[in-house]
Amino acid sequence: MLETEKIVLPSGIECEIQELTAEAERVLTNKADVKSGQWINKFIAKALVKINGKAAPQNQGELVNMLLDMKTGDRNYLLLRIRMQSYGDEMIFNYECPKCHKTSGYKLNLREMLDNGELKIYPYREDVPIVIETRDGIAEIDYTTGRSEQWLASLKEIDTIHLAIAACKSFNGKAPEYKDFCKLKTRDISKIRMAYSQLKGGLDPQIELNCYECDNSYKIMLQQVPDFFTPLTTLDNIGL
Numbered sequence: 174m175l176e177t178e179k180i181v182l183p184s185g186i187e188c189e190i191q192e193l194t195a196e197a198e199r200v201l202t203n204k205a206d207v208k209s210g211q212w213i214n215k216f217i218a219k220a221l222v223k224i225n226g227k228a229a230p231q232n233q234g235e236l237v238n239m240l241l242d243m244k245t246g247d248r249n250y251l252l253l254r255i256r257m258q259s260y261g262d263e264m265i266f267n268y269e270c271p272k273c274h275k276t277s278g279y280k281l282n283l284r285e286m287l288d289n290g291e292l293k294i295y296p297y298r299e300d301v302p303i304v305i306e307t308r309d310g311i312a313e314i315d316y317t318t319g320r321s322e323q324w325l326a327s328l329k330e331i332d333t334i335h336l337a338i339a340a341c342k343s344f345n346g347k348a349p350e351y352k353d354f355c356k357l358k359t360r361d362i363s364k365i366r367m368a369y370s371q372l373k374g375g376l377d378p379q380i381e382l383n384c385y386e387c388d389n390s391y392k393i394m395l396q397q398v399p400d401f402f403t404p405l406t407t408l409d410n411i412g413l
């Protein structure tokens with residue numbers, strides 16, 4: 174039997190997750206899925222047993238749709254708990270400093286970081302969407318979901334306009350379009366960005382690392398660490 178665990182996501186959704194099997198790691202090696210950003214949904218789908226007391230849909234498409242509608246901060250939290258359940262609380266890894274390009278070794282305890290607030294969980298605000306008036310119309314800003322994550326993952330290069338679009342639920346009542354946003358005044362784009370930056374909700378997956386070689390500190394996302402999903406690094410090869 175696979176072990177299961179009940180968890181509550183930051184928005185209040187109750188989930189039951191089960192330990193991953195080797196099949197889940199296969200999802201991570203599918204290049205097309207990694208490129209399209211689809212892998213993250215397939216990965217979560219492998220672990221999810223129940224949502225709000227009901228069995229997760231057997232139909233993969235239906236389940237993935239449900240996950241795409243989930244808020245990013247909930248998805249980040251879900252991913253973290255799946256990781257902790259299947260691979261444990263400790264994360265041991267090497268990471269290359271973006272400044273001096275030397276590698277340092279790290280050993281983190283994810284549960285302790287959740288408990289002591291190094292990994293932050295923000296409550297969701299109720300007063301969304303935030304309505305922003307621009308010269309060209311009304312923009313509604315809301316929490317991003319798996320859909321906007323996937324859209325961003327599918328782009329070759331992401332600029333600040335893409336980020337503003339991802340944060341917009343609608344523009345003049347319709348899905349926001351790049352060509353419309355290009356015409357917005359920079360002051361309006363910056364209003365949208367400001368509104369979005371105040372919309373913190375769910376798990377913020379940023380962690381701060383300190384380089385042992387040059388003392389530079391920098392922030393990365395948990396998911397950027399390959400050992401988050403496939404722990405291969407051991408204490409012997411990080412030099413701690």
Ligand SMILES: [Zn+2]
Pocket residue numbers: 270271272273274275384385386387388389
């Ligand atoms: Zn460094």
